[in-house]
Amino acid sequence: MKCVIIGTGTWATALGQVLCDNGHQVILFGRDIEQVRQINEEHQNRRYFGDIVFLPLSLLATTNLSSAMKEAQYVILAVPTSALREVLLQIEPHIQQPVTLINTAKGFDSITNERLSSLIRRSVAPSKRTEIVSLIGPSHAEEVIMRNLTLLTSTSVDLTLANEVARVFSNDYFRVYAQSDEIGAEIGVAMKNVIAIASGIIFGLGYGDNARAALITRGLAEIIHFGKHFGGHAKTFQGLTGLGDLTVTCNSFHSRNFMAGVQIGKNDSSEEFFRTNINTVEGIGAAKAIHQLAKKHHIEIPIVDAVYEVLYHGAKPSEMVRALMTRPLKEE
């Protein structure tokens, strides 16, 4: 199986290693000449994994998109949400025979607010592709690269294809489970990044585990409420792409979304965060998209709205949290 991975970031590299471990032919496409050379010649990706991680010798990288795409069967899109739209435009002309496009980003398109599978579906002609697959779930790349046990999902409306992709990626430490609820899964993994920012804010403000547990509980309820409106299935939100991804992101210092929240909470303001941050924090874009979608569809999502106000309108985190967590007593 020839697999092309678009991107040379943490997740692209970790997935490349998984596929090499499984005996597939893998090539990463990236733009940074030095990084590509490092992967090919030194078998390292030091920008992301320092000098302690040595990559499989069979993991190759290139800056030449056209040669990378030649005879590709799987094209894995391992780029941030904000880059996906442009990447699709870029790769589409290079697709010669029908490929399986596998998305790994978690968010909504920033222009149309549509789910990423919809964006991909619309951007690549049906004759050039199978159904869309998303490889998503609770999975920090930093742990996958260490071959630490990880369970995630292969999600596609075409369940046979989802199962095929699950088999290609699965091994002893990387367990992929097929599921077909594209809507529920994509909304779950995108929205939990916003809840994780809120969770980090709570932590940064000095609240304890009890308060964070309450926030996560309310957060899942909010994800279910929002997601069901668009047709997601209740069961999906309790699974790896719902609760699973939520709990790992809301409690982990590996998570950029949680850590963004921690900084914002500590300063009781998002100002310094925006002045100094250089990382991709997917929850920032997602907060805006979800806020706009909820407004349009009249869905009540108080946590996401609070995060949106903190991020986009300079609201004070401590005041937003107090208002959120001390709403009038009513039944659970």
Place this chain on the structure above:
Amino acid sequence: MKCVIIGTGTWATALGQVLCDNGHQVILFGRDIEQVRQINEEHQNRRYFGDIVFLPLSLLATTNLSSAMKEAQYVILAVPTSALREVLLQIEPHIQQPVTLINTAKGFDSITNERLSSLIRRSVAPSKRTEIVSLIGPSHAEEVIMRNLTLLTSTSVDLTLANEVARVFSNDYFRVYAQSDEIGAEIGVAMKNVIAIASGIIFGLGYGDNARAALITRGLAEIIHFGKHFGGHAKTFQGLTGLGDLTVTCNSFHSRNFMAGVQIGKNDSSEEFFRTNINTVEGIGAAKAIHQLAKKHHIEIPIVDAVYEVLYHGAKPSEMVRALMTRPLKEE
């Protein structure tokens, strides 16, 4: 409102402080003369909270059960599950007028495997009490004593009473929400202690956040599967007494259940843990009760069964985890 709290442990003391903060008359009943003296004269409970926590001057304690119970309106049972049966026998003769019994333990009776509300209901004559209330949710006493924001539930089949109790306990930092699904709530809070032991084992064995997230996800599914069989409502398991209590216990170093699992995982055996442990670890009894109930009712609960085998039959944690987490690939 005169409130008697049976017990002088962490949770008894923390709840006593909450009720004093709310202006109620509170007396703790305990057996340890020195501890009772310390609370009354030095306003400390050093065994549990060291010498940094000073308790409200109005918080009193006694070793005299009969005087404590006199004119009590609320009797809060803040003792471990294993002591509840005996405590009920002890207090029953001292109840002069109908009281509201509020349970705070999380588990199953070790002899009959019944839920604690059922045990209380059966042990105290209806003429001596209102309906049973449980005050349960994600709430480490160590945080409540610091007046850190905590949200939990007042659960009773009598929703009016649940709301009354919620109002008595609620204040700025202690938010209590009424709910009426006694079965779902009690099963959720008892069973999550077993999942937390499993979560600790995973951590102790060296697995990362990804694996723990998957375990928690599978754990909630198992709680729902088991709890629904006995009539618990799906929604309850997503709330504070389900997901909320699960996430705080499975991720927190405050949790005795999680920490028991960590030690068992590090040694890849439960032997040393049982030789050295002096704490109440509620998940140990719960694992046995749930295992037996599931067997009787033919319910599949692979995580609880694995914990049971590790705790009661010397099974090797690493082998149990591997078997659990690498079950054949199937749909999520």
